[in-house]
Amino acid sequence: MIHASVMQLHQGCEAEYRARHDALWPELQAHLKACGIFNYYIFLHPQTLQLFASFETEGPLDEAVLKAHPVMQRWWAYMADIMETQRDSVEPEAQPLTEVFYLP
Numbered sequence: 001m002i003h004a005s006v007m008q009l010h011q012g013c014e015a016e017y018r019a020r021h022d023a024l025w026p027e028l029q030a031h032l033k034a035c036g037i038f039n040y041y042i043f044l045h046p047q048t049l050q051l052f053a054s055f056e057t058e059g060p061l062d063e064a065v066l067k068a069h070p071v072m073q074r075w076w077a078y079m080a081d082i083m084e085t086q087r088d089s090v091e092p093e094a095q096p097l098t099e100v101f102y103l104p
Helices: 014-022 026-034 063-068 070-079
Strands: 002-008 038-044 050-056
Touching: 014 038, 014 070, 026 070, 063 070
Parallel strands: none
Antiparallel strands: 002 050, 038 050
């Protein structure tokens, strides 16, 4: 399954966002893989600062397990100062995207 969403980066935080992901915590990487996530990409639209994220899973993703893990919560708190988050938490504001075209 392919999962895709759009998030919003704060103005002037492009280099910091890249630097933090270049130094992705090994325990976060292990958690993502344990949740069955692979081929994870994030792209930046330079004019709007929108972040397009996509990743694959072999089957359904257990979002509750992914989100509740302490390392995920720490990562979101670490990233909260440079991107839009949900009103009552440090979880990024992510709008799911709907597939409209596929070329095999």
